């Protein structure tokens with residue numbers, strides 16, 4: 001018998017509505033991949049997945065009003081206005097209300113304001129299915145911003161108010177846990193339950209979401225193991241260890257239709273595994289565009305993304321300074337930490353003939369760089385999944401990465417270079433290895449071909465989420481029968 005599982009995704013951002021980081025790629029691609037899964041072979045299951053986002057002021061999408069209700073708070077009512085937009089065929093609900101309107105940025109520098117805004121969003125979004133008469137089975141929250149919804153769901157379940165709904169949390173970045181909820185919970189008349197969380201975490205959104213979730217997905221199998229250790233567990237490792245049976249590592253996918261070197265309009269020369277020699281034209285075009293010497297055989301190293309200590313940008317800049325007796329060119333694209341931006345500018349000023357630093361967000365230039373450079377540096381100190389290394393491989397740019405999180409799970413020695421500690425020394429050794437292999441065209445091509453042929457599609461991840469949804473609903477039913 002065919003069955004539809006209804007899932008409401010809750011997220012702070014989703015491409016193309018609003019995008020700050022990699023989270024937006026996942027919350028845009030995964031629900032659509034789930035919706036387009038062919039019906040399950042055995043149970044004939046399909047997914048009606050929909051997405052709710054805060055109606056940030058920067059969102060300009062067309063939307064039609066569909067619901068209007070209010071949340072009781074400290075003796076008054078806070079209005080919630082919801083409008084519906086579409087992403088392909090998927091309904092996207094944009095939730096509007098005073099706490100969202102009064103805070104301009106998606107993420108501000110004021111954690112208290114963000115906590116207030118996302119608490120309102122989480123609680124308002126949780127009520128939405130009732131107003132839509134949409135009989136939701138699973139609420140799927142992402143990161144700290146929406147984790148409170150799972151806690152509120154658990155409270156409802158304890159009160160046996162409505163049909164039990166399962167709660168799933170995908171963890172994209174453990175260190176970001178949100179701000180103190182003690183007063184906010186009280187104002188919405190929600191109790192703070194006794195939990196086995198450490199004292200400092202008892203009233204933070206992400207830990208409460210982790211406590212409440214029926215399943216926790218971590219965006220790569222390696223990061224799922226790493227968060228159980230003191231080095232990566234951010235103080236929650238013991239708490240998480242007690243829940244390890246609920247934790248699943250599922251690697252993010254890549255939008256392989258959009259990131260396709262054979263069809264990407266941003267590339268001067270498009271290519272496939274068979275015509276990989278055409279890549280050379282992209283390199284020459286990029287050297288020309290950026291005013292670097294047109295040298296086809298010099299190794300070109302690239303780095304693209306947020307300029308952040310997490311990403312190891314400081315390590316990359318330090319290493320290049322130590323390797324100036326070797327020929328290379330370096331292209332850096334991104335924005336972020338002001339001190340790192342200054343350090344990058346300083347490197348360019350010192351080596352104007354071989355370094356180009358483009359301090360901006362430019363997705364078209366990024367695609368050109370992926371399709372032109374020879375080596376892609378990603379010395380992240382930790383990396384829950386990482387997307388750039390997958391794009392790099394798909395575009396024939398050989399990754400050199402710290403063996404952590406999703407980098408370990410996507411970059412193999414057949415496709416790139418891995419080093420074990422995030423240090424200048426280890427990164428230098430890995431770069432030297434890459435430089436030594438680079439002149440061997442056959443072996444270099446083999447690395448590129450292996451990367452280009454790897455399967456990073458969302459279909460693979462969506463199938464794993466589909467199995468997990470079904471298992472979670474099954475256990476919930478079993479729990480209900482037992483109670």
Ligand code: NHF
Pocket residue numbers: 021022023026172173219252383384385386387406
């Ligand atoms: O890819 C989306 C992204 C990850 O490693 C990335 C990160 C934040 O740090 O899951 O979330």
